[in-house]
Amino acid sequence: MSSIMESALAETNADTDFDVGARLRSVREARGLSQRELARRAGVTNGTISLIEQNKNSPSVASLKKVLDGLPMTLAEFFALEQPPQDQVFFRAEELIELTKGAVSFRQVGPREGNHKLQVLHERYAPGADTGKSMLRHEGEEGGVILRGHIELTVGERRQTLGPGDAYYFPSTLPHRFRNPGPEACEIISACTPPYL
Amino acid sequence: MSSIMESALAETNADTDFDVGARLRSVREARGLSQRELARRAGVTNGTISLIEQNKNSPSVASLKKVLDGLPMTLAEFFALEQPPQDQVFFRAEELIELTKGAVSFRQVGPREGNHKLQVLHERYAPGADTGKSMLRHEGEEGGVILRGHIELTVGERRQTLGPGDAYYFPSTLPHRFRNPGPEACEIISACTPPYL
DNA sequence: TAACAACGTTTAAAAAAATCAACAACTCCC
DNA sequence: GGGAGTTGTTGATTTTTTTAAACGTTGTTA
Numbered sequence: 464m465s466s467i468m469e470s471a472l473a474e475t476n477a478d479t480d481f482d483v484g485a486r487l488r489s490v491r492e493a494r495g496l497s498q499r500e501l502a503r504r505a506g507v508t509n510g511t512i513s514l515i516e517q518n519k520n521s522p523s524v525a526s527l528k529k530v531l532d533g534l535p536m537t538l539a540e541f542f543a544l545e546q547p548p549q550d551q552v553f554f555r556a557e558e559l560i561e562l563t564k565g566a567v568s569f570r571q572v573g574p575r576e577g578n579h580k581l582q583v584l585h586e587r588y589a590p591g592a593d594t595g596k597s598m599l600r601h602e603g604e605e606g607g608v609i610l611r612g613h614i615e616l617t618v619g620e621r622r623q624t625l626g627p628g629d630a631y632y633f634p635s636t637l638p639h640r641f642r643n644p645g646p647e648a649c650e651i652i653s654a655c656t657p658p659y660l
Numbered sequence: 661m662s663s664i665m666e667s668a669l670a671e672t673n674a675d676t677d678f679d680v681g682a683r684l685r686s687v688r689e690a691r692g693l694s695q696r697e698l699a700r701r702a703g704v705t706n707g708t709i710s711l712i713e714q715n716k717n718s719p720s721v722a723s724l725k726k727v728l729d730g731l732p733m734t735l736a737e738f739f740a741l742e743q744p745p746q747d748q749v750f751f752r753a754e755e756l757i758e759l760t761k762g763a764v765s766f767r768q769v770g771p772r773e774g775n776h777k778l779q780v781l782h783e784r785y786a787p788g789a790d791t792g793k794s795m796l797r798h799e800g801e802e803g804g805v806i807l808r809g810h811i812e813l814t815v816g817e818r819r820q821t822l823g824p825g826d827a828y829y830f831p832s833t834l835p836h837r838f839r840n841p842g843p844e845a846c847e848i849i850s851a852c853t854p855p856y857l
Numbered sequence: 858t859a860a861c862a863a864c865g866t867t868t869a870a871a872a873a874a875a876t877c878a879a880c881a882a883c884t885c886c887c
Numbered sequence: 888g889g890g891a892g893t894t895g896t897t898g899a900t901t902t903t904t905t906t907a908a909a910c911g912t913t914g915t916t917a
Contacts, residue, residue, distance in 0.1 A: 483721055498895065508876055513896060520874050521722035523904075524680055542736040559827060572803045572827040580740070581778070581853045583803035583829065606769045606780035608849045610807060630769040632780065636690075652805045654851030656778045695865060705906055710866055717904050720874075 484518040486541065487530070491516075494534060505533030543580075559585055566592035567641075586651040588614060588643035605655040606632035612649030615642045681715040683738065684727065688713075691731060702730030740777070763789035764838075783848040785811060785840035802852040803829035809846030812839045 491501050491512075498516070502509040507529055514520045515530070522530065524538070531541055559570035562584070572583040586607070608630045615624045617640045618633045624644065625631065633639065635655065643649045688698050688709075695713070699706040704726055711717045712727070719727070721735070728738055759766040759781070769780040783804070805827045812821045814837045815830045821841060822828065830836065832852065840846045 497893080499893085509895080510877080510897080511875055514874080517896085519897095521720040523718040523720050523874075524724060525718035525903095526875075527721060537739075539736075539739040542734075542739045572805060572829050581801045581803060581829075581851055583805065583827070583851050585805055585825075585827070604778045606778060606851070608769060608780065608782055610849075628782075630780070630782070632769050632778075636686075652807075652849035654778055654780050654803070654853075656851075656853040694863075696863080706865080707867080707907080708905060711904085714866085716867095720904075722873095723905075 482518065483521065483527075484516045487512070488516040490534060490536060490541070496534075501530065501533050503533075505530045567594060580656055582655045584651075584653045584655070586653055588612070588641065588649040588651075590643055590646050590648060592649075593642040594640050603635045603656050604633070605635050605653060606630065607651045607653030610650040610652060612643065612647040613645045614649045614651065615644045616640070617642075679715070680718065680724075681713045684709070685713040687731060687733060687738070693731075698727065698730050700730075702727045764791060777853055779852045781848075781850045781852070783838075783850055785809070785838065785846040785848075787840055787843050787845060789846075790839040791837050800832045800853050801830070802832050802850060803827065804848045804850030807847040807849060809840065809844040810842045811846045811848065812841045813837070814839075 491498070496504075498512045499509040502512050505512075507526060511522070511526065512530065515522050515527075527541075528538055531538060559572060562569040562571050566589040568587040570585040570587075572585070609625050609627055611627055613624055613626050615622065616631055617638075618631070619637045619639075688695070693701075695709045696706040699709050702709075704723060708719075708723065709727065712719050712724075724738075725735055728735060759768050763786040765784040767782040767784075769782070806822050806824055808824055810821055810823050812819065813828055814835075815828070816834045816836075
C-alpha cells in the first residue's frame, strides 16, 4: 500500500472519529485474548488481526464479522460503541428546537447535532394539517402518545383516529401518514429511533 | 469468485440475518437515490454499489463507510437496524401495558414482548414518589417531556426540577433518578432506546 | 420508429486485503 | 546464559475487492 493511501485511509477513519483498529484492539484486550488466540477462534490469521489493529488495512465486512464472531460480538455492537459526549440534559419548554414550523410543528428534545440514537419530539398539528399525500417511509421504529385533540394515523393499510391518552407504535419502514381531521389542534409526544429529519 | 465462496459468503451473512446488500439497497431506495447518484455522492463507481447490493462482494469497512457517507448514514446506524415484524399499531389509552403499579406507574406503548429498539412510556409519579435512592444506570439513551406537575431529575452531578412542557435527554449510562417533590401528581411521556425494564 | 438518456448488471484490469512464513522482542524456566 | 514458548509485526504471494468500460433494458421524446 502506498503512503498516500495510508494517509487517505487514516483520514477516512478520522472523519467519524471511528477507529476500527483501536476499537478492535480495545475489545480484544478487554477480553484478555491475544491476537493469535482471537485469530484461532475467528478462523483468520494473526497477521490479519495485526494489520487491522494498526489500521494498515480496512477489513471487509465479511472478515470483520468473522473476527467479531470470535469474541463474540455483533457488528451492531461493535459500531454502536460511540460515546457521544452529552452536554445539556435539561431543556426548558422554550428551548426545544423547532424542526418544522407552520401547520405541522416538530419541536425536538435534545441538541440538533451529535450522533444520537433516539429522537423525542413534541409535535403539534393545526386543524386539517397533514404530513403529506405521499406516505412517509424511513428506517427505524417510532411511537407516541396523543395529549390533546385527535389524529388520524394511517400505517400501511390500517387507519385509525386516536384521541388523548391513545398511542401508537410501528416500524417506520411501513408507509405512514399523520392527519388532523378535527377542528382542534392536536398535540403528540413522539419518539423515533434512529432519528429522522 | 468461485461458487463455493459465494455460498460461503451467503452463509456468513445468514448467520446474523444481517444482509449488507439488501440493507444498503433498502436505505438507498428509501432516500430515492439511484445507484449512480449514490456512487457519485460517495465517490465510488456504480458498479461497486451494484455488486455490494447483490452480495457479490463484501465491502471493506472503509469503502462501506464511503458509501454510507453519501446517504448520509453512520456505520453504527447501518448495523443497528433490524426489522422486527410488528403486529399492533394503535393502542387505546386503556390498552397501554402497566409495567409498574403504585406510586410510580409506567404504562408502555407497544407489545410487551418482541425484539424492539424503542420503548415509549406514559409515566405517572404520585406526590413524593421516587425511583429509588440508588441511582439507575443502564445502556442506551432516554428522553422525555413533562405533561403535568413537577419532577426533580438528577443526572450525574446535575439536578433540576422540571415542569409542564420542559424536557430532558441524556445517555442512560449516567446514574439518574426521578423524584416528584410537589403535592401534585406528575405525568411524563418518555422514550428509551434500547428498551429498559 | 429511431434516438436518447437513465437505470442496474456484468467483465477484464488495477488496487487492496488476507494468507503464509518468517522475524525480533519478551517471559519463563532450568 | 540458553532454549522453548509466547507475543506483535512484516514481506512475498494469493485471493478478493474496486475500477473502468461495456452491455441490455426501460421509459421518454422527437
